[in-house]
Amino acid sequence: MDSYRLGKLTVRHLAGAQASALHEIDLAVAQGEQLAVIGPSGAGKTTLLATLACAHAPTGGTLRVLGQDPWTLPGAARHKLRASLFLAPQTPPLPPRQRVVTAVLAARLPEWTLGQALASLFKPADPDAAHAALVRFGLGDKLYARVDRLSGGERQRCGLARLLLSSARVFLVDEPLSALDPALSQMTLATLQQEAVRRNATLICSLHQVDMARAHFPRIVGLRDGRIVFDAAREDVSDEMIAALYQNEAMVQHTPEAHETPERLAVGACF
Ligand SMILES: Nc1ncnc2c1ncn2[C@@H]1O[C@H](COP(=O)(O)OP(=O)(O)OP(=O)(O)O)[C@@H](O)[C@H]1O
Numbered sequence: 001m002d003s004y005r006l007g008k009l010t011v012r013h014l015a016g017a018q019a020s021a022l023h024e025i026d027l028a029v030a031q032g033e034q035l036a037v038i039g040p041s042g043a044g045k046t047t048l049l050a051t052l053a054c055a056h057a058p059t060g061g062t063l064r065v066l067g068q069d070p071w072t073l074p075g076a077a078r079h080k081l082r083a084s085l086f087l088a089p090q091t092p093p094l095p096p097r098q099r100v101v102t103a104v105l106a107a108r109l110p111e112w113t114l115g116q117a118l119a120s121l122f123k124p125a126d127p128d129a130a131h132a133a134l135v136r137f138g139l140g141d142k143l144y145a146r147v148d149r150l151s152g153g154e155r156q157r158c159g160l161a162r163l164l165l166s167s168a169r170v171f172l173v174d175e176p177l178s179a180l181d182p183a184l185s186q187m188t189l190a191t192l193q194q195e196a197v198r199r200n201a202t203l204i205c206s207l208h209q210v211d212m213a214r215a216h217f218p219r220i221v222g223l224r225d226g227r228i229v230f231d232a233a234r235e236d237v238s239d240e241m242i243a244a245l246y247q248n249e250a251m252v253q254h255t256p257e258a259h260e261t262p263e264r265l266a267v268g269a270c271f
Contacts, residue, residue, distance in 0.1 A: 134161050138187060
């Protein structure tokens with residue numbers, strides 16, 4: 001079964017300008033596939049991941065998630081579908097005063113009753129599982145640390161450790177390496193990819209590190225101005241395609257019109 005099938009999908013932010021954040025996106029992703037989404041700032045990567053996580057309703061086109069249309073499902077069924085999708089935002093929403101163990105175990109909230117959830121706030125339900133997840137991200141010594149005492153990179157990996165405790169079949173990870181040094185970046189990406197393979201989960205990861213994307217992901221989607229510029233196997237992605245994707249429009253040479261010549265401007269400036 002496909003994890004995703006998008007047809008001419010368009011998304012507009014309510015508070016945004018008139019332009020859509022995603023414009024007529026066609027995309028099919030098979031279960032277990034691993035792909036990186038790259039593109040300049042503002043290209044729409046975060047919006048795409050949030051839409052795939054069913055956090056944003058599209059304004060046009062079609063979206064099928066694990067064979068279902070999330071936005072025609074009743075609320076309870078959509079909630080159940082969302083539990084199969086793990087969205088790891090770039091800045092994980094971890095309560096600052098909470099212990100790391102509690103924050104990581106919160107990944108199990110969708111499976112718990114209210115009583116179990118409340119009990120785990122006072123006595124963590126499964127600290128061994130939380131510890132094992134943290135070890136895989138190099139945070140084994142932070143189990144009982146307070147979240148607000150973690151560095152930015154530690155907090156980011158703490159958010160990713162939650163993913164290991166979830167029962168998700170799709171991992172949607174937004175710029176997981178933005179606060180990490182090169183060695184931690186390698187380890188973090190390897191852990192995410194190994195876990196995805198282990199449970200045959202789909203991994204869709206937005207990255208600013210183009211070299212990491214090309215080195216580690218078999219499929220690369222290039223996004224710019226809310227549109228897919230290319231969707232290709234990594235061996236088919238050339239340096240020219242990358243350069244065009246990131247080409248800065250502001251740097252494009254502007255040929256002045258006759259009335260904008262320096263002489264004319266100078267005369268105008270004198271008077
Ligand atoms: N909540 C919002 N309300 C209004 N507009 C938004 C909102 N979030 C994003 N946008 C706009 O949607 C477009 C896509 O933004 P998005 O955050 O998806 O890009 P991105 O590729 O993830 O950028 P970055 O690499 O800088 O994180 C941008 O023009 C942005 O200004």
